[in-house]
Every structure is written in structure tokens, then in C-alpha cells.
Amino acid sequence: MAEMQPETMEVAQRAFKQFTHGLATGAWQPFVDMLTDDFTFWFPMGKFHGLNVGKERASEFFEYVSEAFHGGLSVTLDRVTSNDTTVVFEFRDEGLMWGEPYKNRVAVSFDVRGDKICAYREYFGSDGKSN
């Protein structure tokens, strides 16, 4: 079995901390600083559904997220899995979306390159109303 690269986990954990900081506070710059220039992400629904390419597009998305979840989203991390280059975080989140109660179950899968995140994929495990 291939040995795990400790750096992969370290970088991903640092990025996830900044990701949840962005969700909670709207301060996304520390997370954006950890993205490669050719960063891409997949999102499950809405106006950012599908593949999104580039850091600029990512910044637009995070701005949109912080408008939708104006008071911030709180995250409860349940589980972390990894391989040599990818780390998956399973968590539940909770907050207000456009002022209405919001809850979901989420998996985000971060691909690590060097000390940065080069891609992630987001998956929803519930309906935005329960978690």
C-alpha cells in the first residue's frame, strides 16, 4: 500500500481551517491565498453548478456564499479520509440562507499540489433543511 504523504494531510487541514473560517466569517482571502492559479472546483447546484475554473471565479463564488449566508455558516467536522494527493472532509453545516434556517451534510474533496489546493469537489448529503 502506498505510504501517505504527511504533507498532503497537513496542507489540506490548513486549507480546511481557512475554508471553514471563510464560511463562518466571510473572510475568504486566507483560503484564496492557498489556491493554485489553475484552481478549479465543482459545485452541485445553483448558479455555480458544475465545473468552475480559476481563482477569480472562486472569489466570485465565495462572495456569493457570504451574501447568501450573511451571518456565517458553522461547521461540525465528522470524518477525514485521504490518499497521497486528496483529502475528503465530511461535515455538517448550519446557519441562515437568505435569512431562512439552513442545515446540510457535506463532503468536500480537496486535491493538494505542493503547499496549495489545486482543485476541490463539493457534494451534498442532505436537502439544506436537515443534517
Added chain:
Amino acid sequence: MAEMQPETMEVAQRAFKQFTHGLATGAWQPFVDMLTDDFTFWFPMGKFHGLNVGKERASEFFEYVSEAFHGGLSVTLDRVTSNDTTVVFEFRDEGLMWGEPYKNRVAVSFDVRGDKICAYREYFGSDGKSN
């Protein structure tokens, strides 16, 4: 860093093979045989949305899946991550749902206990129309 249990990966890989066999053919018994008696699963939407408890409920679900995807669902595995007890499979699937074209991106997270799966959580990364 905790050392990976090779058995966890082995059991999960075997279970995933039976899971995709069920999706493709409707033959779910080999997968059901790998579930613990207290097995639970979370599903993101529809009539099985939320937490489902027990093997009987699981069998009902798999029967429903094979009715919805009568001709079977084909799976393309993209990525596998793990820790000591959990293995996450990221894949894309494709087929016909109630006769209409269906495509999705999916993450399933299998919890392993001994040589069985004691729980899984399913997450959707797209809208059922593209992957």
C-alpha cells in the same frame, strides 16, 4: 500519523465492487450480505432522504433503486480515500432513471467493521442531469 489498516481498504473495495454490481444489474444480495445487522445509511433526497436504519430498510431501498434505474447504472470510479475505519469513493454514474437520461457525480463513504460495512453516507455532486 496512524497506520492504515489494509483490511479496511480491502473490505471496502470488495463492498464497493458489489455495490456497483447492484447498481449495474439489480442483483443486490452480494452487497446486502456484506452489511452488519445494525447497518444504517444516509441518503440525500427523495423518499429515502435522511437516516435509514437496518438491513430490511436497505433492501427496500435497493429494490427501489433498481426499479428507478431499470436498465442499470454504470459507474466510473475517480478517486478513493481512506482512514482506519472509513473509505470514501468518488465516482460518476450514468443510466436511465424512469426511462429518462440520468447522470450524476457521487461520493459514498463506507464505514467498515470487521469484514462488513456497518454504515454508509451518500452525497451528490451534481443535479442528475450532468456529471
